[in-house]
Amino acid sequence: MAAEKQDRKKNKAKSAEKKGDRSKLIEVEQPLILSSSPHEYTTDSVPRIMWSVVGALMPATIMAVYYFRWAAVAMIIACTAAAVATEAILNRLKGDSLTVKDGSAAITGLLLALTLPPGFSISGGIIGSVFAIALGKQIFGGLGFNIFNPALLGRAFLQASFPVAITTWTNPSTAKFAGIDAVSAATPLGQFKFEHILTNYGDLLTGNIGGSLGETSAIALLIGGLYLLIKKYADWRIPLSFLGSVFIFGGIFWLFAPDKYPDPIFQLLSGGLMLGAFFMATDMVTSPITPKGSWIFGIGCGVILVIIRLFGGLPEGVMYSILLMNAVTPLINRYTRPKFFGEVRA
Amino acid sequence: MKFPTFKKGVHPKDYKEFTNTKQIEFMPLPDEVFIPLQQHIGAPCEPVVDRRDEVKTGQIIATSDKFVSSPIHSSITGKVKAIGTFRHPMGSKVPMIHIKRTGDEDEWETMEPITDWQAASVEELRQRIHDAGIVGLGGAAFPTHVKLSPPDEKPIDSFILNGCECEPYLTADHRAMVERTETILTGMSIIMKVLGVKNGYVGIEDNKPDAIEQMQKQTSELNLDFDVLALETKYPQGAEKMLIDSVLSRKVPTGGLPMDVGVVVHNVGTAMAVAEAILEGKPLVQRIVTVTGEGISEPKNVVARIGSTFRNILDYCGGLNEKATQVFMGGPMMGIAQSDLEVPVIKATSGIICETSKRVMQFDSTPCIRCGACIDACPMNLLPTRLARLSEMKKIDEAADLGIQNCIECGSCAFACPSHIPLVQWIRVGKFRLSEQRSKQAA
Numbered sequence: 001m002a003a004e005k006q007d008r009k010k011n012k013a014k015s016a017e018k019k020g021d022r023s024k025l026i027e028v029e030q031p032l033i034l035s036s037s038p039h040e041y042t043t044d045s046v047p048r049i050m051w052s053v054v055g056a057l058m059p060a061t062i063m064a065v066y067y068f069r070w071a072a073v074a075m076i077i078a079c080t081a082a083a084v085a086t087e088a089i090l091n092r093l094k095g096d097s098l099t100v101k102d103g104s105a106a107i108t109g110l111l112l113a114l115t116l117p118p119g120f121s122i123s124g125g126i127i128g129s130v131f132a133i134a135l136g137k138q139i140f141g142g143l144g145f146n147i148f149n150p151a152l153l154g155r156a157f158l159q160a161s162f163p164v165a166i167t168t169w170t171n172p173s174t175a176k177f178a179g180i181d182a183v184s185a186a187t188p189l190g191q192f193k194f195e196h197i198l199t200n201y202g203d204l205l206t207g208n209i210g211g212s213l214g215e216t217s218a219i220a221l222l223i224g225g226l227y228l229l230i231k232k233y234a235d236w237r238i239p240l241s242f243l244g245s246v247f248i249f250g251g252i253f254w255l256f257a258p259d260k261y262p263d264p265i266f267q268l269l270s271g272g273l274m275l276g277a278f279f280m281a282t283d284m285v286t287s288p289i290t291p292k293g294s295w296i297f298g299i300g301c302g303v304i305l306v307i308i309r310l311f312g313g314l315p316e317g318v319m320y321s322i323l324l325m326n327a328v329t330p331l332i333n334r335y336t337r338p339k340f341f342g343e344v345r346a
Numbered sequence: 347m348k349f350p351t352f353k354k355g356v357h358p359k360d361y362k363e364f365t366n367t368k369q370i371e372f373m374p375l376p377d378e379v380f381i382p383l384q385q386h387i388g389a390p391c392e393p394v395v396d397r398r399d400e401v402k403t404g405q406i407i408a409t410s411d412k413f414v415s416s417p418i419h420s421s422i423t424g425k426v427k428a429i430g431t432f433r434h435p436m437g438s439k440v441p442m443i444h445i446k447r448t449g450d451e452d453e454w455e456t457m458e459p460i461t462d463w464q465a466a467s468v469e470e471l472r473q474r475i476h477d478a479g480i481v482g483l484g485g486a487a488f489p490t491h492v493k494l495s496p497p498d499e500k501p502i503d504s505f506i507l508n509g510c511e512c513e514p515y516l517t518a519d520h521r522a523m524v525e526r527t528e529t530i531l532t533g534m535s536i537i538m539k540v541l542g543v544k545n546g547y548v549g550i551e552d553n554k555p556d557a558i559e560q561m562q563k564q565t566s567e568l569n570l571d572f573d574v575l576a577l578e579t580k581y582p583q584g585a586e587k588m589l590i591d592s593v594l595s596r597k598v599p600t601g602g603l604p605m606d607v608g609v610v611v612h613n614v615g616t617a618m619a620v621a622e623a624i625l626e627g628k629p630l631v632q633r634i635v636t637v638t639g640e641g642i643s644e645p646k647n648v649v650a651r652i653g654s655t656f657r658n659i660l661d662y663c664g665g666l667n668e669k670a671t672q673v674f675m676g677g678p679m680m681g682i683a684q685s686d687l688e689v690p691v692i693k694a695t696s697g698i699i700c701e702t703s704k705r706v707m708q709f710d711s712t713p714c715i716r717c718g719a720c721i722d723a724c725p726m727n728l729l730p731t732r733l734a735r736l737s738e739m740k741k742i743d744e745a746a747d748l749g750i751q752n753c754i755e756c757g758s759c760a761f762a763c764p765s766h767i768p769l770v771q772w773i774r775v776g777k778f779r780l781s782e783q784r785s786k787q788a789a
Contacts, residue, residue: 032671032672032683032687033671033672033683034672034684034685035672036771036774037674037676037678037679037680037681037683038680039672039678039681039683039699040359040678040679040761041709041761041766042356042719042764044719044762045765046765048764049715049764102712141713142713143713144713144714144765145713232722284716284718285715289716289717289718289721289732290721290729291721333732337729337748338721338727338729340600340726340727340728340749341587341591341597341598341725341727341752342587342599342600342602343599343600343749
């Protein structure tokens with residue numbers, strides 16, 4: 001608008017200064033808006049992407065509620081609310097415009113809740129959510145500037161602070177009848193690592209196993225993950241290379257020592273791998289922007305995961321594998337520039 | 347069926363329905379025209395007429411002896427009222443010749459038609475194309491005779507006629523292919539004779555089935571050996587490098603020209619102008635302009651004289667309606683917003699789009715979430731988000747390392763960005779800064 005005013009002023013000045021200039025003929029009947037091309041835009045927007053991710057998490061959320069009932073409901077609501085509230089308060093304190101409507105804080109809260117064991121204390125979940133948003137995201141400048149996936153950073157913080165509580169699991173079938181605190185059970189990965197018991201695939205797929213709220217049912221996670229891939233809200237290269245490298249790299253160990261190491265399908269279906277591969281590694285902000293970078297990122301995650309699972313002190317390594325790859329993402333971006341159209345590299 | 351195409355790009359809604367069935371109409375003669383002395387890439391022309399001179403339609407009014415230039419003709423019969431600077435659709439004020447129509451006569455000064463063009467020499471044809479002031483009518487306005495004079499060390503084996511019209515809204519080329527098929531194909535044959543090439547291709551996006559059918563039918567009726575291809579409707583299909591990739595799977599090397607891969611590309615409008623210049627001796631004094639959008643009362647495809655004001659043309663189409671808030675010259679992806687409707691139609695004006703704020707969204711951009719949508723959109727395989735950021739931070743050398751100069755400014759990145767970051771706009775700034783810096787270093 002300011003440009004138009006200036007234009008009109010200039011026109012007036014010019015018409016006074018020079019005869020024959022037709023600017024004096026100009027009568028602006030309705031001011032025209034100036035803008036720089038393109039003048040057409042995609043209908044996609046950041047809030048639409050973020051809320052779609054929330055939607056894609058719904059199957060897993062519903063399964064969590066089905067298996068763990070009120071414990072799941074309470075944890076999910078508490079973590080999401082705490083994340084959104086922290087974001088709003090920090091927006092206010094920093095004098096920024098409110099960004100909670102873009103849905104990213106809700107994702108962080110929901111994702112964190114889904115990574116916690118069913119019997120974990122609600123106050124612990126809230127602490128984790130506040131940490132995730134405050135120190136995982138807002139301290140870097142908010143959405144788009146964070147280096148690590150906030151939900152995973154929140155979980156890493158909880159793992160460091162409450163190491164026992166965060167590895168205490170409840171079996172869904174017992175939880176349904178006897179309540180969440182009744183019996184503690186091991187996760188399939190833990191069972192394998194420490195007791196060498198292999199859980200059957202059917203239970204792994206439907207989620208009738210011990211584990212975090214949202215990581216138990218591989219099918220529910222796959223449905224949501226495929227939705228994101230179809231909508232192109234997640235880069236297909238990352239889950240493919242992540243899962244693929246776990247399958248291949250884990251499979252190599254299994255081939256050499258089948259009684260010492262779990263088979264690759266068990267590797268794929270157990271633990272937080274599905275949740276991590278489809279919803280956390282694919283976090284746009286903290287994964288590489290280049291296609292080649294996405295492959296490297298996914299393969300890196302897979303290799304680190306297998307190493308932690310097979311040789312580390314912990315039964316599960318999804319969280320650390322993604323966080324470690326988050327850290328090298330800027331470096332990956334730098335060294336994976338795509339070839340220009342028509343470029344011939346020497 | 348899967349149509350040939352290039353990699354990446356975007357799919358904006360095409361909005362062709364406003365005018366894609368509207369017959370081309372001839373505008374009544376304008377009362378006055380403002381003809382810029384430079385309507386092409388290259389050296390500007392010097393006026394060869396004076397104030398108060400009588401001029402005829404088609405008479406040369408400005409010319410240059412430089413090779414990369416193109417003469418300018420009067421588009422009406424009248425009197426030169428002034429030679430001065432007037433506002434140009436590109437935004438600045440530039441030298442123009444202002445001609446007022448004197449009577450109702452439209453007296454043409456044409457050149458001798460070359461009816462037997464098959465027997466004419468290549469030099470004669472090329473000279474005629476130069477004399478007729480023909481430039482690329484797709485939008486770039488590069489002098490056609492220059493493109494038809496490839497150096498000997500660059501042998502040309504293929505010619506592609508560009509009928510993609512990949513910009514949304516525009517239908518000028520589409521209607522020309524439906525209504526003026528034979529003229530276009532003759533122009534194409536002439537161009538191929540000048541270039542001495544045997545392989546002729548026509549690339550048309552598959553959202554113009556009637557044009558594809560018409561062109562294929564006429565090609566076989568005229569016994570021409572051209573390959574009329576339907577291509578995927580995808581932006582920027584009509585960009586020269588993308589089109590060559592789609593049709594011939596050849597990639598123009600970075601920083602190179604189509605002739606580096608043995609190809610010359612011309613727009614259908616250019617081919618039509620070539621045929622008219624050769625067969626009728628008519629210089630380029632008019633062109634088809636699509637007047638369209640939600641903001642215009644009667645969307646039309648019109649033949650307008652070069653130099654007619656936008657207002658004159660919009661009035662012919664019933665004028666802007668009360669909803670109109672923006673007027674662009676060219677398509678919505680690369681077109682230029684206008685503040686003043688007294689600017690003239692130039693040789694590169696393919697359309698005038700009148701839009702309402704309902705359609706044209708005004709956004710505040712939010713931070714980049716590194717989703718990579720711009721990277722998936724960029725047909726030149728660049729990293730738009732990175733380039734835009736570097737340009738904003740004035741890190742021009744780093745941007746040059748990442749290939750900012752390869753950007754064709756198609757706008758796909760800014761179209762695709764969910765954060766609505768003005769990516770191509772920043773990249774344009776960066777390119778400008780780079781060329782400024784390079785010319786400073788050279789000096």
